[in-house]
Every structure is written in structure tokens, then in C-alpha cells.
Amino acid sequence: MHRTKEPALKAVATPYNRALHRFAVFTASATFVLIVAGALVTSNDAGLSVPDWPTSFGYLIKVPHWVGGTRFEWSHRMIAGFVATFTVVLAVWTWLAERRRWLRILALAAFGTVLAQAVLGGLTVLFYQPPAVSAAHAALAQTFFCIAVAIALFTGRRWVEEVPRVELDTRRPSLITLTLLSIFVLYVQLILGAMFRHKGMSWWPHVLHAAIVTIVLTWTAVRAVSLYSKIEAVRRPAVILLSLLMAQLCLGFMAFLTRVAWGHDAVQPELPMVISTVAHVAVGALLLATAAVLAIQVWRHVPVAFEEPVPSGQRKPVAA
Amino acid sequence: MNKKAWVGTLGVLCLLGLWLLVGCSKKETPAEQPAAPAAAQPAATPIDPNTVASVSGTVKFDGAAPKAQKIDMSQDPACKGTNTAETVVVDGGNVANVFVYVKDGLGNRTFDVPTQAAVIDQQGCRYHPHVLGVMAGQTVQIKNEDQTTHNIHPTPKDNREWNESQPPAAAPIEKNFAREEIMLPVKCNQHPWMKMYVNVVKSPFYAVTGPDGKYEIKGLPPGDYTLAFVHEKLGEQDQKVTLAAKDSKTVDTSFKQ
Ligand code: HEM
Numbered sequence: 001m002h003r004t005k006e007p008a009l010k011a012v013a014t015p016y017n018r019a020l021h022r023f024a025v026f027t028a029s030a031t032f033v034l035i036v037a038g039a040l041v042t043s044n045d046a047g048l049s050v051p052d053w054p055t056s057f058g059y060l061i062k063v064p065h066w067v068g069g070t071r072f073e074w075s076h077r078m079i080a081g082f083v084a085t086f087t088v089v090l091a092v093w094t095w096l097a098e099r100r101r102w103l104r105i106l107a108l109a110a111f112g113t114v115l116a117q118a119v120l121g122g123l124t125v126l127f128y129q130p131p132a133v134s135a136a137h138a139a140l141a142q143t144f145f146c147i148a149v150a151i152a153l154f155t156g157r158r159w160v161e162e163v164p165r166v167e168l169d170t171r172r173p174s175l176i177t178l179t180l181l182s183i184f185v186l187y188v189q190l191i192l193g194a195m196f197r198h199k200g201m202s203w204w205p206h207v208l209h210a211a212i213v214t215i216v217l218t219w220t221a222v223r224a225v226s227l228y229s230k231i232e233a234v235r236r237p238a239v240i241l242l243s244l245l246m247a248q249l250c251l252g253f254m255a256f257l258t259r260v261a262w263g264h265d266a267v268q269p270e271l272p273m274v275i276s277t278v279a280h281v282a283v284g285a286l287l288l289a290t291a292a293v294l295a296i297q298v299w300r301h302v303p304v305a306f307e308e309p310v311p312s313g314q315r316k317p318v319a320a
Numbered sequence: 321m322n323k324k325a326w327v328g329t330l331g332v333l334c335l336l337g338l339w340l341l342v343g344c345s346k347k348e349t350p351a352e353q354p355a356a357p358a359a360a361q362p363a364a365t366p367i368d369p370n371t372v373a374s375v376s377g378t379v380k381f382d383g384a385a386p387k388a389q390k391i392d393m394s395q396d397p398a399c400k401g402t403n404t405a406e407t408v409v410v411d412g413g414n415v416a417n418v419f420v421y422v423k424d425g426l427g428n429r430t431f432d433v434p435t436q437a438a439v440i441d442q443q444g445c446r447y448h449p450h451v452l453g454v455m456a457g458q459t460v461q462i463k464n465e466d467q468t469t470h471n472i473h474p475t476p477k478d479n480r481e482w483n484e485s486q487p488p489a490a491a492p493i494e495k496n497f498a499r500e501e502i503m504l505p506v507k508c509n510q511h512p513w514m515k516m517y518v519n520v521v522k523s524p525f526y527a528v529t530g531p532d533g534k535y536e537i538k539g540l541p542p543g544d545y546t547l548a549f550v551h552e553k554l555g556e557q558d559q560k561v562t563l564a565a566k567d568s569k570t571v572d573t574s575f576k577q
Pocket of ligand 1: 043138139186189190193194195196197198203206207209210211213214245248249251252253255256259260277280281284285287
């Protein structure tokens, strides 16, 4: 049952490039800061405090009158500008220095995502925050974060140099199916949350779906930890996934109290609402990225064992 | 091979971007409408000034009035003074900021749009007035008397949405709303507590209750009317009233939370 096999995703031997990896980690961290800055914009209802785009009050980078909503919206735009620049550098650098073709394409895709994200951000300002566009901006932000985290992972020393410990997965549904399902339900949860946050939908689909997210993520994490605890690369993200899920449920509950239950008629900005909703968005992003890392590691370390194609007459039932 | 991948990926990205742009803008472009319909205005139906009637009254609040929430304006030092939420303003049982208008009974009459602008003043990071009535097509002049930048952002259902910023000492912004719309919210995204409502109607027969809960609508031709009392939070109440020539009637109402 414990068979090692040629590691997945490692077709070309590639030397570890420390500088590139550090830069990728830096870009991913900057993206997390950007997501927090973006969440602050929405929680402070500051999205339209700077009415023009791509200029800000007619200028590209002149610091405006530093008050009210502008502080959030303008800083979000500037951090986004930095992250876009880092992404261009990362894409070009990866293209030049990296041997793995798929990784070069991923870096290029990161650049494409950041461009699309800027366009969505602009559209949401110019069309006065249509819920679908604002929600797409929120969802693509986290997609970009996952890509940035994945690039950081793929350029890491461990990924490049380790000979992965591989265990074949004979269970059904397989762990990789569960991790992909986790990403899917988290993504749906992100869209439902973003649609509510941007006033395009009621709160209850998000809260109901949280139950499904909880079940799927717990199932995934428990399966990963109980069966593959010896594989650190799988155990670690699974444990983090479970812990973040707990935190996220508490934060979701707090966001619900401050935004929906008490906050309905509140005179904004209410600090507890801003803090709990921003933390909920941030932990949501971390959850999605952790699920992505888990899926990547499971793909590498726990590949699915397929049945040998046996003539149907001789087929025996396989234990689940 | 590599070059091919480059070109291919870039091509796909550009197409995706274009598709996004076209798709989103098509769906989200707000229905444009003429800024000033005044040109096509039909002549006003004449009213005999010797027969006109009036209606007035007081809007009361049933039960204990909610306490006004204090607003923390510390995020902008230019926002001076104290500020409390104006969601429900009740003083001695009288409800302020109720928009009262003739909702029904005027038939096909048309009215001249006032040439005088209705004014919204931003002072102390709040709107004065909190509830405004205007006629469709009437100029609304928005002034900024604060030493800070505001942005004025109406979020209408039936009118065109817009969003403009107004730095300190900037010239007044002049706009109008083409279509009838009750309780059209206007907000400032710099100062999230700043909110007011514009009510756009087709006749000049409207009023807003003052701090004493009182309103008065004058110059109505005799007839059977439905008066609507609309409050941003407490909802709408309608009352029927019949006005004979030169009548002066009282119509009171009350709201509950
Ligand atoms: C199961 C895990 C959950 C995940 C992964 C999750 C994720 C998210 C995300 C990503 C957003 C923000 C979307 C955006 O960027 O605009 C959001 C918003 C929100 N979520 Fe959750 N959520 C979860 C559970 C819950 C629960 C259990 C509740 C309530 C009891 C809840 C209540 C809310 C509320 C009220 C908002 C909107 C916040 C606002 O108005 O600013 N969430 N959620």
C-alpha cells in the first residue's frame, strides 16, 4: 500500500531560487494586506468616497485630503498599485528564471488576474457598486491571493528539493476529491458572503451554507489528519484549516450580530462591526488559501490509487 | 513553442478582459435620462386663486420615543460640534422629517416647476435639511460649508445615480431629478453617518414636518385627495381628505415604532 512514486508536479528538476521564493512570499503577504485594506473599504462604506477611477480626485498618486472614507479607499488603491507592480516583477522574474513551464504560466496568470481585478475595481467605482461587480471583485481578490500563495509554495525549498513521501489513497471519496470539494464550498461561501456584503442578496444563504462548509471542511481535515498524520505537508494545512474554520465560525457569528442583529439601524461607522467583518473577510481568505495549499499537497503526497482495468467478469468489490 | 505559449496566454487574457468589460458595462449601465426635462414641460393647468384650500396638521408619535443615537465624528477633525442620528426625531411626541404630499386626487393637472433651486447644505458633517421635497426637474443646489471634502451620492431607484465629490469652498453642485421618487437616499461615503432623503414629486403640494411635527400645504384646488405621510424609518400612512373651496382642514396622524 505504501508505494513511492515519481512526484507529481515535478517534471523538470529545478534549482531552488531563494530570492525568487522570498519575493513570492512577500507578494503573497502584501496581497493579504491588500485584502484587509479592501475589507476596510467595504466595512466603512468608503468604496465611492473617491468618485473617479483610474485617477483619484484627478491625480494618479497625489495624496488627497486625508479624511473620512478617502483614507480607506485611497490606501486600498495605492496598496493595490504596489501589489500589481510586485506581480509584474514576479511574472517577469519567474518567466526568466524558472524552468518549470507550468509555473511560468501560473505567474503569467497571476498577472492576468491582477489586471482583471483592477478592471473590476474600476467598474465598481464607475458604475456605483453594482452588487455582482463588487462581489466579483471580492471573489477574484481571494482567487489572486490563492495564486500568490501557490506560487510561494511552488518556489519554496521544500517543494523544489524534497522527495515527497507518497501514500496511495484507496478511500472513496478520495482525499483529493474532498479537498477540491472544500475549495468549491468555500468559494460558494465567499460569493454568498460577498453578495450579502454588497447588498445583492439576503444573509441567510450564506449562514445556511456555513453548515455545509463546516461539514465538508471538517470531513476533509479529519480524514487528512487521521490517515496521513505522518505526512507533515498534509497534516499541517489540515490542522490549520480546522482551526481557521473554528475561528471563522465565531467571527461569522460576531459579524452577524454587529451587522445584521444589532447593526441594522446603527449609525455607521461602528467599530465592533468594522473589526468583526474585516476579520471575518481576512480569515475567510486565509481559509481559502489553506484549502488550496492542502489540495496541492494532497495531490502531491496522496495520489488516488486507481483500480486496474480488470475484465468485468472478474471484478471484485473494493472496500471503501 | 515558448513564444507560442506567450502569445496564446496573452491573447486569452486580453479576450477575457475585453469580455469582462463588455459584459459588465452592458449589464450595469444605468438608464440614462435627460438631465433637464423642463424644455418639454406642458403649460400648467390654471388654478383659481379665489377657491384654493389648505390642509395642515401635526404628526405624533405613539408610545415612548426612541433615544437618538450619538454619532462619533472623530474620524474627521473638520466635523465639528455634536451630532445625533436623525433616523427618528421626536420632540414632545411630535415627529419631525415626515414628508407629506398629495399622493392622489390631482388628476392630470400639470404644474410649473419652480425656478428657484432647492438647497441642500452640508454643515457640521450633516445635511440641512435631513428631508427635502422638490418637484421633478427642479434644480437642487448642493453646498459645502465644511472645511472637509464630502461626496454626494444619491442612490435612487427610478432616477439616474451619480456620485461627485465636493472639496471645501468648492462651487455649489447643481442637479435635478427627472422622475418622481419618494425617500430617495443621498449619502456621503466620506462620512458614513451622513444621510438625507430627497422626495421628488410632480406637484407643488408637499411639506416636511418641522421639529414641532407640524406641516401645512396651501393653494390646493378643491377636491378629494389622498395625503401620504412618509417617514424614512416608520413607513407610510395615507389619509383621505375632501377640500371644498377655501377650506382649511386639519389632518393629523401618528406613527408607531
Ligand atoms: C463557514 C465558514 C464561513 C466562511 C468561509 C465565511 C466567509 C465569508 C466571507 C469570505 C465573507 C466576505 C465576502 C467579501 O469579501 O465580501 C463573509 C461575509 C459574511 N459572513 Fe461569513 N463565512 C463563514 C461563516 C459565517 C457564519 C456562520 C456567519 C453567521 C452566523 C457568517 C456571517 C457573515 C456575515 C454577516 C457577512 C457579511 C459581513 C459584512 O456585512 O460586512 N459567516 N463570510
